[in-house]
Amino acid sequence: MRIILLGPPGAGKGTQAQLISKRFGMPHISTGDILREAIKNKKPVGLKAKTYMEKGELVPDEVMNKIVTLRLKESDCDMGFILDGYPRTKTQALKLDEALSQIRQKIEFVFYFETSSEIIIERLSGRRICKNCHAVYHIKNMPSRHANVCDKCAGTLYQRPDDKKETIKNRLEIYTQQTKPLIDYYQKQSKLTKVNGDLAAEKLFEVLLEIFAGRKSE
Numbered sequence: 001m002r003i004i005l006l007g008p009p010g011a012g013k014g015t016q017a018q019l020i021s022k023r024f025g026m027p028h029i030s031t032g033d034i035l036r037e038a039i040k041n042k043k044p045v046g047l048k049a050k051t052y053m054e055k056g057e058l059v060p061d062e063v064m065n066k067i068v069t070l071r072l073k074e075s076d077c078d079m080g081f082i083l084d085g086y087p088r089t090k091t092q093a094l095k096l097d098e099a100l101s102q103i104r105q106k107i108e109f110v111f112y113f114e115t116s117s118e119i120i121i122e123r124l125s126g127r128r129i130c131k132n133c134h135a136v137y138h139i140k141n142m143p144s145r146h147a148n149v150c151d152k153c154a155g156t157l158y159q160r161p162d163d164k165k166e167t168i169k170n171r172l173e174i175y176t177q178q179t180k181p182l183i184d185y186y187q188k189q190s191k192l193t194k195v196n197g198d199l200a201a202e203k204l205f206e207v208l209l210e211i212f213a214g215r216k217s218e
Protein backbone atom coordinates (compact mmCIF):
# COMPACT_ATOMS: atom_id res chain seq x y z
CA MET A 1 0.00 0.00 0.00
CA ARG A 2 1.21 3.47 -0.84
CA ILE A 3 -0.34 5.94 1.53
CA ILE A 4 -0.26 9.70 2.03
CA LEU A 5 -1.39 11.31 5.28
CA LEU A 6 -2.51 14.93 4.98
CA GLY A 7 -3.52 17.30 7.71
CA PRO A 8 -2.16 20.23 9.69
CA PRO A 9 0.66 19.79 12.21
CA GLY A 10 -0.78 18.26 15.39
CA ALA A 11 -3.54 16.37 13.58
CA GLY A 12 -2.06 13.05 14.71
CA LYS A 13 -0.57 11.91 11.40
CA GLY A 14 2.68 10.79 13.00
CA THR A 15 0.92 8.53 15.49
CA GLN A 16 -1.26 6.91 12.82
CA ALA A 17 1.73 6.48 10.53
CA GLN A 18 3.54 4.58 13.27
CA LEU A 19 0.53 2.36 13.92
CA ILE A 20 0.10 1.55 10.21
CA SER A 21 3.84 0.99 9.87
CA LYS A 22 3.87 -1.53 12.73
CA ARG A 23 0.76 -3.35 11.53
CA PHE A 24 1.73 -3.69 7.87
CA GLY A 25 5.54 -3.58 8.06
CA MET A 26 5.96 -0.58 5.80
CA PRO A 27 8.30 2.35 6.45
CA HIS A 28 6.93 5.57 7.95
CA ILE A 29 8.52 8.36 5.97
CA SER A 30 8.23 11.57 7.93
CA THR A 31 9.73 14.60 6.24
CA GLY A 32 10.16 16.17 9.66
CA ASP A 33 12.46 13.32 10.71
CA ILE A 34 14.38 13.31 7.42
CA LEU A 35 14.88 17.07 7.68
CA ARG A 36 15.95 17.02 11.31
CA GLU A 37 18.41 14.24 10.47
CA ALA A 38 19.85 16.34 7.64
CA ILE A 39 20.20 19.33 9.98
CA LYS A 40 21.88 17.22 12.64
CA ASN A 41 24.37 15.86 10.12
CA LYS A 42 24.96 19.42 8.87
CA LYS A 43 24.12 18.48 5.31
CA PRO A 44 23.87 21.56 3.04
CA VAL A 45 20.27 20.68 2.22
CA GLY A 46 19.47 20.43 5.93
CA LEU A 47 21.03 23.76 6.85
CA LYS A 48 19.12 25.38 4.03
CA ALA A 49 15.88 23.89 5.35
CA LYS A 50 16.63 24.92 8.94
CA THR A 51 16.13 28.65 8.43
CA TYR A 52 12.64 28.07 7.02
CA MET A 53 11.57 25.59 9.69
CA GLU A 54 12.52 27.88 12.58
CA LYS A 55 10.23 30.56 11.21
CA GLY A 56 7.40 28.07 10.84
CA GLU A 57 7.62 28.35 7.07
CA LEU A 58 7.64 25.59 4.49
CA VAL A 59 10.84 24.20 3.07
CA PRO A 60 11.06 24.98 -0.69
CA ASP A 61 9.70 22.36 -3.09
CA GLU A 62 12.92 21.52 -4.88
CA VAL A 63 14.70 20.73 -1.60
CA MET A 64 11.88 18.48 -0.37
CA ASN A 65 11.40 16.73 -3.69
CA LYS A 66 15.04 15.75 -3.77
CA ILE A 67 15.09 14.37 -0.24
CA VAL A 68 11.85 12.38 -0.59
CA THR A 69 12.47 10.98 -4.06
CA LEU A 70 15.81 9.56 -2.95
CA ARG A 71 14.20 8.01 0.12
CA LEU A 72 11.42 6.29 -1.88
CA LYS A 73 13.98 4.54 -4.05
CA GLU A 74 15.37 2.63 -1.07
CA SER A 75 14.49 -1.06 -1.07
CA ASP A 76 12.34 -1.03 2.08
CA CYS A 77 9.77 1.00 0.09
CA ASP A 78 9.24 -1.74 -2.51
CA MET A 79 6.04 -3.05 -0.88
CA GLY A 80 4.70 0.35 0.08
CA PHE A 81 5.21 3.30 2.41
CA ILE A 82 3.42 5.89 4.49
CA LEU A 83 4.23 9.48 3.62
CA ASP A 84 3.70 11.91 6.48
CA GLY A 85 4.31 15.61 5.83
CA TYR A 86 4.81 15.28 2.09
CA PRO A 87 3.49 16.32 -0.41
CA ARG A 88 2.40 19.69 0.99
CA THR A 89 1.81 21.48 -2.29
CA LYS A 90 0.34 20.53 -5.64
CA THR A 91 3.75 21.01 -7.24
CA GLN A 92 5.19 18.42 -4.85
CA ALA A 93 2.29 16.05 -5.59
CA LEU A 94 2.94 16.28 -9.33
CA LYS A 95 6.65 15.60 -8.76
CA LEU A 96 5.81 12.64 -6.57
CA ASP A 97 3.44 11.11 -9.16
CA GLU A 98 6.10 11.60 -11.79
CA ALA A 99 8.79 9.90 -9.69
CA LEU A 100 6.46 6.99 -8.85
CA SER A 101 5.34 6.44 -12.43
CA GLN A 102 9.00 6.04 -13.42
CA ILE A 103 9.11 2.97 -11.19
CA ARG A 104 5.57 1.90 -12.24
CA GLN A 105 3.94 2.73 -8.93
CA LYS A 106 1.13 4.96 -7.77
CA ILE A 107 -0.43 6.34 -4.62
CA GLU A 108 -3.44 4.30 -3.47
CA PHE A 109 -4.74 6.04 -0.35
CA VAL A 110 -4.77 9.69 0.66
CA PHE A 111 -6.21 10.50 4.09
CA TYR A 112 -7.02 14.02 5.17
CA PHE A 113 -7.14 14.49 8.96
CA GLU A 114 -9.80 17.12 9.68
CA THR A 115 -8.89 18.55 13.08
CA SER A 116 -10.13 21.54 15.10
CA SER A 117 -7.60 24.28 15.79
CA GLU A 118 -8.17 24.22 19.58
CA ILE A 119 -7.14 20.58 19.68
CA ILE A 120 -4.12 21.22 17.49
CA ILE A 121 -2.85 24.07 19.65
CA GLU A 122 -3.32 21.98 22.79
CA ARG A 123 -1.50 18.99 21.32
CA LEU A 124 1.43 20.93 19.88
CA SER A 125 2.11 23.50 22.58
CA GLY A 126 2.26 20.72 25.19
CA ARG A 127 4.66 18.59 23.20
CA ARG A 128 8.14 17.97 24.63
CA ILE A 129 10.92 16.04 22.94
CA CYS A 130 14.02 14.33 24.32
CA LYS A 131 17.21 16.00 23.10
CA ASN A 132 19.03 12.71 23.27
CA CYS A 133 16.71 9.91 21.97
CA HIS A 134 13.91 12.04 20.39
CA ALA A 135 11.15 10.34 22.39
CA VAL A 136 7.98 12.46 22.35
CA TYR A 137 6.01 13.46 25.47
CA HIS A 138 3.06 15.72 26.22
CA ILE A 139 2.86 17.75 29.43
CA LYS A 140 -0.79 16.72 29.94
CA ASN A 141 -1.54 13.63 27.85
CA MET A 142 1.78 11.82 28.17
CA PRO A 143 3.98 13.45 30.82
CA SER A 144 7.42 12.14 31.73
CA ARG A 145 7.78 10.84 35.30
CA HIS A 146 10.06 13.75 36.26
CA ALA A 147 9.52 17.17 34.71
CA ASN A 148 11.74 17.78 31.69
CA VAL A 149 13.60 14.47 32.08
CA CYS A 150 13.24 11.61 29.58
CA ASP A 151 11.89 8.34 31.09
CA LYS A 152 13.88 6.23 28.65
CA CYS A 153 17.36 7.78 28.72
CA ALA A 154 17.26 10.59 31.36
CA GLY A 155 17.95 13.10 28.57
CA THR A 156 16.65 16.66 28.78
CA LEU A 157 13.24 17.42 27.26
CA TYR A 158 12.73 20.52 25.15
CA GLN A 159 10.06 22.30 23.16
CA ARG A 160 10.72 22.59 19.45
CA PRO A 161 10.85 26.27 18.40
CA ASP A 162 8.05 25.69 15.90
CA ASP A 163 5.80 24.19 18.64
CA LYS A 164 5.43 27.55 20.39
CA LYS A 165 1.92 29.00 20.35
CA GLU A 166 2.64 31.99 18.08
CA THR A 167 4.47 29.80 15.58
CA ILE A 168 1.70 27.19 15.57
CA LYS A 169 -0.86 29.77 14.41
CA ASN A 170 1.45 30.79 11.61
CA ARG A 171 2.01 27.15 10.63
CA LEU A 172 -1.73 26.48 10.56
CA GLU A 173 -2.45 29.46 8.33
CA ILE A 174 0.28 28.54 5.89
CA TYR A 175 -0.88 24.94 5.90
CA THR A 176 -4.48 25.78 5.04
CA GLN A 177 -3.52 28.15 2.22
CA GLN A 178 -1.00 25.84 0.63
CA THR A 179 -2.89 22.56 0.85
CA LYS A 180 -6.21 23.62 -0.67
CA PRO A 181 -5.07 22.91 -4.27
CA LEU A 182 -3.48 19.67 -3.06
CA ILE A 183 -6.72 18.46 -1.54
CA ASP A 184 -8.58 19.33 -4.74
CA TYR A 185 -5.95 17.44 -6.73
CA TYR A 186 -6.47 14.17 -4.84
CA GLN A 187 -10.22 14.65 -4.62
CA LYS A 188 -10.44 14.83 -8.40
CA GLN A 189 -8.60 11.51 -8.59
CA SER A 190 -11.07 10.02 -6.07
CA LYS A 191 -8.19 9.07 -3.79
CA LEU A 192 -8.98 11.36 -0.90
CA THR A 193 -10.75 10.15 2.25
CA LYS A 194 -11.49 12.62 5.04
CA VAL A 195 -11.14 11.30 8.58
CA ASN A 196 -11.71 12.90 11.99
CA GLY A 197 -8.36 13.99 13.46
CA ASP A 198 -10.04 14.96 16.75
CA LEU A 199 -10.57 11.28 17.56
CA ALA A 200 -8.32 9.49 20.03
CA ALA A 201 -5.49 7.63 18.30
CA GLU A 202 -6.83 4.07 18.84
CA LYS A 203 -10.29 5.06 17.55
CA LEU A 204 -8.92 6.68 14.44
CA PHE A 205 -6.68 3.69 13.73
CA GLU A 206 -9.78 1.43 13.80
CA VAL A 207 -11.42 3.71 11.23
CA LEU A 208 -8.37 3.48 8.97
CA LEU A 209 -8.26 -0.31 9.25
CA GLU A 210 -11.90 -0.52 8.20
CA ILE A 211 -11.18 1.63 5.16
CA PHE A 212 -8.21 -0.55 4.18
CA ALA A 213 -10.33 -3.68 4.57
CA GLY A 214 -13.15 -2.23 2.46
CA ARG A 215 -10.92 -1.14 -0.39
CA LYS A 216 -8.93 -4.36 -0.45
CA SER A 217 -12.00 -6.50 -1.08
CA GLU A 218 -13.10 -4.40 -4.05
Ligand SMILES: [Zn+2]
Pocket residue numbers: 130131132133134135150151152153154155
Ligand atom coordinates in the same frame (compact mmCIF):
# COMPACT_ATOMS: atom_id res chain seq x y z
ZN1 LIG B 1 15.44 10.15 25.80
